[in-house]
Amino acid sequence: MMNFGDVLDLPLIWGGLIALAVFVYVLLDGFDLGCGILFPFAGSDKNRSRIMNSIAPFWDGNETWLVLGGGGLFAAFPAAYGIIMTGLYLPVTFMLFGLILRGVAFEFRFKAEQRRYIWDVCFHIGSVVAAFMQGVMLAALVQGLEVKDRLFAGGQFDWLTPFAFVCGIAMIIGYALLGATWLIIKSEDKLQNWARKVAYRMLIALMVAMAVVTVSMFFLGVEATTHWFELPTLLYLAPIPLIAIALFYFMRKDLHGEHEYRPFLLTILLFLMGYIGICSAVFPYIVPYAMTMHEAAAADTSLSFMLIGAAIMLPIILSYTAYGYYVFKGKSTHEHLY
Numbered sequence: 001m002m003n004f005g006d007v008l009d010l011p012l013i014w015g016g017l018i019a020l021a022v023f024v025y026v027l028l029d030g031f032d033l034g035c036g037i038l039f040p041f042a043g044s045d046k047n048r049s050r051i052m053n054s055i056a057p058f059w060d061g062n063e064t065w066l067v068l069g070g071g072g073l074f075a076a077f078p079a080a081y082g083i084i085m086t087g088l089y090l091p092v093t094f095m096l097f098g099l100i101l102r103g104v105a106f107e108f109r110f111k112a113e114q115r116r117y118i119w120d121v122c123f124h125i126g127s128v129v130a131a132f133m134q135g136v137m138l139a140a141l142v143q144g145l146e147v148k149d150r151l152f153a154g155g156q157f158d159w160l161t162p163f164a165f166v167c168g169i170a171m172i173i174g175y176a177l178l179g180a181t182w183l184i185i186k187s188e189d190k191l192q193n194w195a196r197k198v199a200y201r202m203l204i205a206l207m208v209a210m211a212v213v214t215v216s217m218f219f220l221g222v223e224a225t226t227h228w229f230e231l232p233t234l235l236y237l238a239p240i241p242l243i244a245i246a247l248f249y250f251m252r253k254d255l256h257g258e259h260e261y262r263p264f265l266l267t268i269l270l271f272l273m274g275y276i277g278i279c280s281a282v283f284p285y286i287v288p289y290a291m292t293m294h295e296a297a298a299a300d301t302s303l304s305f306m307l308i309g310a311a312i313m314l315p316i317i318l319s320y321t322a323y324g325y326y327v328f329k330g331k332s333t334h335e336h337l338y
Helices: 010-041 045-055 062-077 077-085 087-110 117-145 162-186 189-219 235-236 239-254 262-282 300-327
Strands: 286-287
Touching: 010 062, 010 117, 010 162, 010 262, 045 117, 045 162, 045 189, 045 239, 062 300, 077 087, 077 235, 077 286, 087 117, 117 162, 117 262, 162 189, 162 262, 189 239, 189 262, 189 300, 235 239, 235 262, 239 262
Parallel strands: none
Antiparallel strands: none
């Protein structure tokens, strides 16, 4: 079998594939987590049913990308997987409990008659917990994990910091914005008007949250910020806040207009700007700031073999995902179709 490691930078390619899988997961599962975050405030049982029906064909398939990102990390960077999972064992567990609670509530709500409110609350709590813990894990990684001799050397509660709490709240706000702009696409009349108002409020809140997170990183002395104002890093990063400001401006206008798809697409671009900023800040580390992608990578023969499988499966996953969204396009109703 041909060894692609002779001609390709396999650790870098696999780092890019895992980063892509995580970003797609954040977008796709982000909007249905956002719908769960907004769920109790929709005003009526019919509106809540419309919200749930809008994500019913997609929510479990969206989590494919979480499995792909985690499985890719385990296979391509086993040393990094061991460190990250050990250091973030508790928030990962809490996140999974949130996702499980959300999934159970999703199934039971459609069957419940008299006590549907219980599953409404569970759906909301599961979504909030999962979103918050994802923000906490992001904060812990950005701050860096304590590593010694290629093993996690910190405590099980090192992730529990004020900065992690701020990032968890910011993630909830960001997902709520994704969910609200998704509902603009999938709803109409009163529910759509409500979604526009909520999206506008979440947009303002996200502007504040992103500013607070950025300033916190700088004043906490996070290692990722040490090169922000040095050349050539400054040239790479300077356009990101300018583009983000422009996106905020156009979204603000669209939310007061009649555009349905554009607010969601602009929100995706806003997430992309933040994601590019994070990735560029921690590059080339896979475990910030202790282990680079090349130091943590599996053998080139393993990476080569897996790359063949990824080249086959990724187009298939993208194709059936796109087809699913195409088939279930259009507005959602309150009828129980799931």
